[in-house]
Structure formats: structure tokens, C-alpha cells
Amino acid sequence: MLQHRFRAPLFLLRAAVGALGLFSRMRGRPSPVSGDVLQVVGRYAWYDTSKARSTLGWTSRPLRDTLDDTIRSLRRAD
Secondary structure (H helix, E strand, O other): OOOOOOOOHHHHHOOOOOOOOHHHHHHHOOOOOOOOHOOOOOOOOOOOOHHHHHOOOOOOOOHHHHHHHHHHHHHHHH
């Protein structure tokens, strides 16, 4: 289970997202994180996956595998 070691204040997250957006615009690329993501930071969310499982045959997989694939894909996109 993941443990929170540091909770950044919301104003700091807003500043970081804003700076990232500015840097991305200067590079002529879309920002990898938008301000919209701050709406869900710190909120608990639970999703029912039963319909995806029954209708689409979806199955979950380990978080580590998903993160590895995501990082690999982002590196290829650069």
C-alpha cells in the first residue's frame, strides 16, 4: 500500500502546474498536466468496474506494470 510522505499545499501545486504550463507553451508543446487535475487532488474516489468487466472483458493489472508502460510511452513521445 502506498503511503503519503509529503502533502504539498494546494497553492504550491497550482504554482507548479502553472509553471509547467508556461514552460510547455514556450516549448510549443501541450502541458502534460492541466489545472483540471487539481480538482481531483486529495479526493477519495471509488469506481465500480463491474460493467467494464462483464461487458468488455476488462481486467485490472498491477499498478507497477501500468506505470512502467506509461513512462515508456511518454519517453517515446519526446
